[in-house]
Amino acid sequence: xxxxxxxxxxxxxxxxxxxxxxxxxxxxxxxxxxxxxxxxxxxxxxxxxxxxxxxxxxxxxxxxxxxxxxxxxxxxxxxxxxxxxxxxxxxxxxxxxxxxxxxxxxxxxxxxxxxxxxxxxxxxxxxxxxxxxxxxxxxxxxxxxxxxxxxxxxxxxxxxxxxxxxxxxxxxxxxxxxxxxxxxxxxxxxxxxxxxxxxxxxxxxxxxxxxxxxxxxxxxxxxxxxxxxxxxxxxxxxxxxxxxxxxxxxxxxxxxxxxxxxxxxxxxxxxxxxxxxxxxxxxxxxxxxxxxxxxxxxxxxxxxxxxxxxxxxxxxxxxxxxxxxxxxxxxxxxxxxxxxxxxxxxxxxxxxxxxxxxxxxxxxxxxxxxxxxxxxxxxxxxxxxxxxxxxxxxxxxxxxxxxxxxxxxxxxxxxxxxxxxxxxxxxxxxxxxxxxxxxxxxxxxxxxxxxxxxxxxxxxxxxxxxxxxxxxxxxxxxxxxxxxxxxxxxxxxxxxxxx
Amino acid sequence: xxxxxxxxxxxxxxxxxxxxxxxxxxxxxxxxxxxxxxxxxxxxxxxxxxxxxxxxxxxxxxxxxxxxxxxxxxxxxxxxxxxxxxxxxxxxxxxxxxxxxxxxxxxxxxxxxxxxxxxxxxxxxxxxxxxxxxxxxxxxxxxxxxxxxxxxxxxxxxxxxxxx
Numbered sequence: 001x002x003x004x005x006x007x008x009x010x011x012x013x014x015x016x017x018x019x020x021x022x023x024x025x026x027x028x029x030x031x032x033x034x035x036x037x038x039x040x041x042x043x044x045x046x047x048x049x050x051x052x053x054x055x056x057x058x059x060x061x062x063x064x065x066x067x068x069x070x071x072x073x074x075x076x077x078x079x080x081x082x083x084x085x086x087x088x089x090x091x092x093x094x095x096x097x098x099x100x101x102x103x104x105x106x107x108x109x110x111x112x113x114x115x116x117x118x119x120x121x122x123x124x125x126x127x128x129x130x131x132x133x134x135x136x137x138x139x140x141x142x143x144x145x146x147x148x149x150x151x152x153x154x155x156x157x158x159x160x161x162x163x164x165x166x167x168x169x170x171x172x173x174x175x176x177x178x179x180x181x182x183x184x185x186x187x188x189x190x191x192x193x194x195x196x197x198x199x200x201x202x203x204x205x206x207x208x209x210x211x212x213x214x215x216x217x218x219x220x221x222x223x224x225x226x227x228x229x230x231x232x233x234x235x236x237x238x239x240x241x242x243x244x245x246x247x248x249x250x251x252x253x254x255x256x257x258x259x260x261x262x263x264x265x266x267x268x269x270x271x272x273x274x275x276x277x278x279x280x281x282x283x284x285x286x287x288x289x290x291x292x293x294x295x296x297x298x299x300x301x302x303x304x305x306x307x308x309x310x311x312x313x314x315x316x317x318x319x320x321x322x323x324x325x326x327x328x329x330x331x332x333x334x335x336x337x338x339x340x341x342x343x344x345x346x347x348x349x350x351x352x353x354x355x356x357x358x359x360x361x362x363x364x365x366x367x368x369x370x371x372x373x374x375x376x377x378x379x380x381x382x383x384x385x386x387x388x389x390x391x392x393x394x395x396x397x398x399x400x401x402x403x404x405x406x407x408x409x410x411x412x413x414x415x416x417x418x419x420x421x422x423x424x425x426x427x428x429x430x431x432x433x434x435x436x437x438x439x440x441x442x443x444x445x446x447x448x449x450x451x452x453x454x455x456x457x458x459x460x461x462x463x464x465x466x467x468x469x470x471x472x473x474x475x476x477x478x479x480x481x482x483x484x485x486x487x488x489x490x491x492x493x494x495x496x497x498x499x
Numbered sequence: 500x501x502x503x504x505x506x507x508x509x510x511x512x513x514x515x516x517x518x519x520x521x522x523x524x525x526x527x528x529x530x531x532x533x534x535x536x537x538x539x540x541x542x543x544x545x546x547x548x549x550x551x552x553x554x555x556x557x558x559x560x561x562x563x564x565x566x567x568x569x570x571x572x573x574x575x576x577x578x579x580x581x582x583x584x585x586x587x588x589x590x591x592x593x594x595x596x597x598x599x600x601x602x603x604x605x606x607x608x609x610x611x612x613x614x615x616x617x618x619x620x621x622x623x624x625x626x627x628x629x630x631x632x633x634x635x636x637x638x639x640x641x642x643x644x645x646x647x648x649x650x651x652x653x654x655x656x657x658x659x660x661x662x663x
Binding site for chain 2: 050051052054164165167168170171173174175177178181185187188190192193195216219220223224225227388389390391393394395397398399401402405406409411414415417418421422425426429430431444448451452
């Protein structure tokens with residue numbers, strides 16, 4: 001089946017009334033929740049996992065995809081109007097967007113971010129459509145050794161390369177890997193690290209970990225350290241529409257942002273942080289109005305927003321074709337697939353083509369829904385921002401405890417939720433990144449499986465990972481990625497000193 | 500690097516966390532020893548990976564401990580306002596809310612447990628109107644209860660009002 005006909009059959013799935021409804025629900029829910037400060041796509045999907053276990057996977061995954069980009073967009077609305085960049089990817093949007101709002105230009109800022117998200121999302125989805133079959137073709141040649149190598153590369157980039165400190169990132173990754181070890185060993189069925197507690201035989205559920213870190217940990221942190229600050233909500237004044245000059249200044253940054261964001265999303269370098277910052281820097285350099293930067297320049301919103309969205313879609317390339325999550329949200333989506341016994345990867349394109357292509361097609365539809373829905377409903381989103389903080393976090397915690405308790409109606413999961421919440425609080429306090437925990441816990445068991453399969457094939461010979469050409473190359477890249485930047489820093493520091 | 504110059508030479512919280520990591524890593528290594536090793540044709544049993552993870556945790560802990568002792572953890576952002584004045588009562592009230600919810604939910608049911616949780620969290624965030632909070636909490640819990648049990652098929656404890 002060629003790509004085009006596969007995509008068309010996907011549209012036949014995505015455009016059924018039922019799946020349109022799931023997409024609509026996902027985008028609406030995602031935006032509404034994404035607008036709430038402190039709640040992102042990872043938490044939203046995690047909370048809905050237990051409630052969707054009995055649904056049809058295609059519909060539920062279409063809803064999750066809707067939540068994913070709905071929440072991305074909702075998050076930028078919040079950073080423009082409230083300047084509390086919850087997610088690192090929207091820090092840059094908060095920079096110029098909030099300044100625009102302060103100058104009474106909240107409308108155009110929101111509009112350029114919505115239309116830019118649509119443009120970037122649609123182009124990125126086209127790229128995903130074209131690229132996915134090519135990557136799948138390549139990935140079909142992968143054996144266990146190659147998969148293990150790619151997973152180690154993902155571990156390295158997610159933990160050691162991104163973020164402020166490699167040591168803290170790696171600590172977080174190993175903590176996630178340790179959580180992933182708990183439960184029955186997938187190969188021999190032996191119990192590991194269950195400490196004689198029967199509840200631990202199934203392992204710790206990803207819902208408990210994600211909700212504990214993102215909802216409970218965040219709530220404890222905000223209440224303990226940040227509650228005395230008062231957020232200032234910018235008023236929506238004037239027209240929400242963009243003027244002719246706004247359009248003229250926005251369309252190039254949208255395209256450049258997309259071109260930056262998508263590749264960064266696809267390589268396992270997770271997160272939209274780097275491309276959004278790069279896009280900001282580039283727009284500042286290329287703008288005809290550089291003096292407006294720092295006072296609210298529309299280019300500084302349009303470019304990074306497009307980059308943010310394109311990279312979010314780009315993340316789906318390794319996730320769907322290789323089963324490789326590179327962000328916290330992608331890790332949760334992978335867990336969602338696993339909930340129905342599905343394992344994303346090249347084989348899923350063969351066994352479940354309608355599900356995969358239906359999901360991809362739904363993203364074209366979802367981007368349109370997002371655009372149509374967002375600008376007219378902006379008044380409602382702003383109302384959500386006016387919820388007082390005590391009510392907001394109390395409400396979040398009701399859903400958080402519900403998500404953990406709903407798994408199997410056990411108080412044990414609530415106890416775990418609180419413990420992980422305190423760990424999340426400490427991680428937030430000491431600036432330890434959280435995403436590596438989730439990636440490690442979800443991907444760790446899969447990596448171990450591939451590692452042991454590879455060694456079973458090679459009769460225990462560890463050199464397979466280096467002698468196989470693809471796996472060897474990927475490991476070489478990993479070493480460069482891990483040790484390259486610190487060595488480079490040291491060399492350039494020495495040069496500076498010699499000068 | 501720049502940020503560490505202005506700080507105290509030894510940061511107790513950072514050191515404690517690092518030691519915690521070392522302890523956790525050592526525990527993982529120690530526990531791995533009690534996993535029965537089945538030497539299948541695979542040669543690699545269920546022990547190797549846990550050993551690697553335990554060693555990784557211990558090494559990261561050691562590195563961070565060394566950082567903590569030599570001028571503090573590296574590249575800690577400076578913009579974290581409020582760290583010098585933590586509001587521990589708020590932390591305690593919220594913790595109490597979550598633990599109380601855990602204890603109560605089994606026999607008092609979802610709605611009562613969630614209402615208590617809501618009121619305590621709101622209080623932890625400085626709300627001074629418990630009656631209003633309770634009214635909102637009861638309404639929200641009832642809506643959530645029916646949406647999740649009737650529409651989404653989740654089973655939640657009804658408590659004394661539901662007749663079982």
